[in-house]
Amino acid sequence: MLACAAVTVGCSKPASNDTAASKERYNVTVRWTAHGVPHIKADDWGSLGYGFAYAVATDAVCTLAREFVNARGEQSKFFGPEDGRLEADIFHKSVITDQALAHAVARVPEEMAALQAGYVAGYNRYLTDHTGEQLPASCRNQPWVKPIEATDMTRMGIGVGIRYGLGRSPAAIANAAPPTKDEKITFVAPPAAEDVTIYGSNAIALGKQATVNGKGLLLGNPHYPWSGGSRFHMAHLTVPGELDVMGVGLITTPFVSIGFNHDVAWSHTVSTGLRYTLYELTLDPKDPLTYRYGDETRKLTSHAVSIDVKQPDGSVKSQEHTTYHSHFGPMLEDKDLPWTRERAYAIRDSNLDNNRSTEQYLKFARARSVGDMLAAMQTSQGVAWVNTIAADRQGTALYADLSVVPNVDEALLKACASATVKKWGPWPAVVMRGAPDCEWRIDQRAQQPGILPAEQSPHLVRDDYVTNSNDSYWLSNPSQPLEGYSPIIGPERTERSLRTRAGLVFVNEVLQAKEANRFDAQRLQDLLFSHRNFGAELVLDDVLAICKHEPKTVKAEKSSIDVTRTCEVLAAWDRKQTVTSRGAQVWTEAWPLMSATPNLWAVPFDANDPVRTPRQLNASDATVRKAVMLALATATQKLNEAQIPLDAPWGEVQYTERNGEKIGIPGGAHATGMFSMVLGKLQPGKGYTPIVTGNSWMQVVTWTDRGEVDARGLLSYSQSEEEDSAFVSDQTKLYSIGQWLKLPFTEPEIAADTVRSLELKGS
Structure with missing residues (x-):
């Protein structure tokens, strides 16, 4: 969930210092409506990015600053090497290389390049306007809150894109070393990989045969963490005549990733597709840095990185570390994937070379129909790791898993499977022999060498409904199962989760009723907020x-x-x-x-x-x-x-605490059969608190008989996680009592609800 989840990996070059650039190149108006929802309007894309960054920083500057520290590989410098921070720094510096940065910006549309240049300038402007004591308490007067460069945005975007591949194993990549190496890197209590199973979602798209007025109707319900850089932030972005889109984006991605425009609404759910394969390399017994590749041998390459590390006395010292890489990708080593004298393991991530996400989401924002949404995915293939579910004003519903996966079919997986490795921690251990005939297949129709072409990916367009709750594509609509696709995308004809079944049952309870057997927006809201187990x-x-x-x-x-x-x-x-x-x-x-x-x-x-x-x-x-x-x-x-x-x-x-106030939180755990998913951590003497993940952004979007957008939404954890913010708990309290927001989208709606306005100009 989503998915969410969109991935923006591109970025523009830093602004030049010529005379023209020294003038006021940015001019944008930000209007905040109730509950801290910013509506950013500008006549050009650079100014739009400028205002967008300023608005996000208003609620989340400390979170953003920490994410930039992580992306630069500087956690150890500011926070010390403990708790996996040293491994993360080594990982980021060794994987996100200058070559990766250059590739990431190679296919960024002109509009998005301008937006992201403006975003960098807008974030830095916010720091100029809010220094030292003016920042929220969690990052007040901290040295790690500092201006950013264009490459910081690119690094952060790449990191989001590889979350489900390379990002699962920072410690394994940092710790990989040949057995003959005199001294291995030793880490204090290496942490487990990030539990990305906490990322999930529900989505339902209803077509003309399932709605009261024959218009499309969408429920978007990503389940994402309630703290940190994977939180969503609400925004409305407008460039008159070119863009008008509203919804949410991850704090770490400078665009709307789940939302709606005048004609289309869409959401995402995390896909079952596997983004990587592991490769087992047969080593030269005399040299563990040499591996066989068919009839030839190849040398592993080494990559030295320097990490600044905070010492117990507060001083900072530089430490050198080396990572190793095959032509497939980085080497890994952990208890399940040992590097011995006979064999070692590498990982190839299909999203490391995905530089099309900005292009993809620009097309989404401009789509006029679900047909446009589908065409956008087929021609860009920039969706990193999510399903896409959409509905349009014409009353058509779309499900598609056109996310990026390796081009390997069942026959290749069977022919190349290694029997040596049975598991890889909690992750799928798809291990292939490191041989020429086991390379990912290249199909000229694909937008990237080695990935599955769109023509071989599942999608479904219907007039009644489609759903997804993180199971595979197979049962998006039981009356038209999707079958015959590569298992790398997901399983077919297998048991579905209780949450998937719940969504299908709840939808069909309405559609198969003798009376009142169509949905309107309120009924779809109630489907989620009934909180049925x-x-x-x-x-x-x-x-x-x-x-x-x-x-x-x-x-x-x-x-x-x-x-x-x-x-x-x-x-x-x-x-x-x-x-x-x-x-x-x-x-x-x-x-x-x-x-x-x-x-x-x-x-x-x-x-x-x-x-x-x-x-x-x-x-x-x-x-x-x-x-x-x-x-x-x-x-x-x-x-x-x-x-x-x-x-x-x-x-x-089950509750969350904001400034000492307990707020009861409805919803429950996926594993117990809940469609309305919320996961709290049981603490003795307290309860299920804090909330770890679950219902985050929720949107129900349709169109009235007059053709107007009718959008309701709610951000369960509110716009800010800073205790001193006015928007740390307001929407959370609404979620507790089951109340949604009517989202102002048109100019009259925004004007009637504006509580604060800011005109920003800058260079």
Whole structure:
């Protein structure tokens, strides 16, 4: 989710110092409407970027500054080498090379080059206007808050693009070294790779056959982290006659990545496509820096980087490190991928050479129909790692996974598979032999050598509906399954998640009703904000039946637990996770334990009935009954030890804190069967807090009978995470009570809602 998620990797050259440039080249107006939503309007693209950066920095300057530090490989310099920062610095400096930077800007459209040059200038202008004590408390008077250059934007964009490939293994790349090397880099407590499984999304696009007025209707619902650089920020960007787009972008990407214009609305969900393959290299026994490649041998190259590292006494010293690279890509080394005298491993990432994202999102912003959206993806192939779901005013719905993946089919994967490696931490271990016949196939139709051409990627255009909730393309609409594609994109005819099934069930409950069987905007909002737990709807009756007939005292890990009260709480639960629901915490802890039980289902998965299967607990199996009761006992014990009442209202159990105020947060964990996904961290004596990830930006967009855009949205965690901001909790409180914002899009709507206006001029 999305996806989100858009990736902007291009950037322009720094502004020149000639006489013309010394004049006021930027002129932009920023109008903020209620809840801190900026509407940036300029007559040229450079000025648009100037105002855009200023508006984002107004809410997120500290977050942006930290992300620039990370992209430059300077975390160790300012924050010390601990907690994986040294590995991250080595990774960024060795992977994002001068060559990578040059390639990243090679295909940036003129408009986007101007926008990004303006963005750099606008960010720096904000720092000029807000120095030292004027900055938010989290970065006030900090030396790492400093002006940026064009390359900083490019580095940050590349980093976002390779999140699902090279970005999964910074420590493994930094630590890779041949066995003959006298001394290996030693890190203190190397951290696990970033858990990118926390990035997810839902999206539903409805066409003319599914809506009340025959217009398109879209729900965009990315599930993204509630803190840090992967937060979204709302904005409306306008260049009269050239651009008018509103929505959100990641704080680290200078454009709208999920949103709408006058004719089209779109969203993203994180795709199942694999962005990389690993390669197993057969080494020369006499030289671990030489590997066989067919009938020849090749040498690994070394890349020395210098990292400034903060010392315990506060001083900074430079440390030299070396990384190693094959022609496939960087070498890796960890416990699953050891570098021995016989073999070593490299990774190739299809998005490292993806320099088309700015082009891609410019086309999205200018699209007039879902046909334009599809054509934009087919001709640019700049979507890095997400599905695209869209609807237009004509009443057409689109699903497409045209994200960038290696051009390898099932036959090549089987022919080249290495049996040596069984796993790679939590990630798919697609390991191929490092041989010429195992290179990614080159298809001249593709926009980049070695990636799958658009013609071989799945998409679906319909007049009723399409959905995606992070499973593969296969079941975007069950009446028209997508099949016959490379497994590198995702699996077919396999069991879907409860969240995927929930979305399909909830949509079809409406469409298959005898009366009122069409959606309008409110009904689509309610689909998400009902906060129904589909897992509980599916099997809780079976659980309660087992609980009724089994002994209530269950021997758990630490002691015997009486689950009588537990079963009573579940029986009374409304099977939702609204702030007033009581008992959701029991299901949150119990169902993941139950779901891992072998032979759990009486009706197993059937690829010909994938929405309704599996279903019905196999209560005839004593092992299943025992597992259900043990899960209830274990959940009870865990909640008791955490001092969480079994029947406390969910909003008192799951919450976020802003300036000491607790705000109840509806929604629940993906693993328990929630469509409305929110994941909090259980803390003894407190509850599920802080919120880690989940519902973030939510938009419902359609068109009225008069042809006007009707857009509602909400940013669950609000525009800023700075405690001293006026916009740190306002939208969060609206989310808590289920209230959406009507998004001002037209000039009259903006004028009527403007609470602050700023005209910026600068050079």
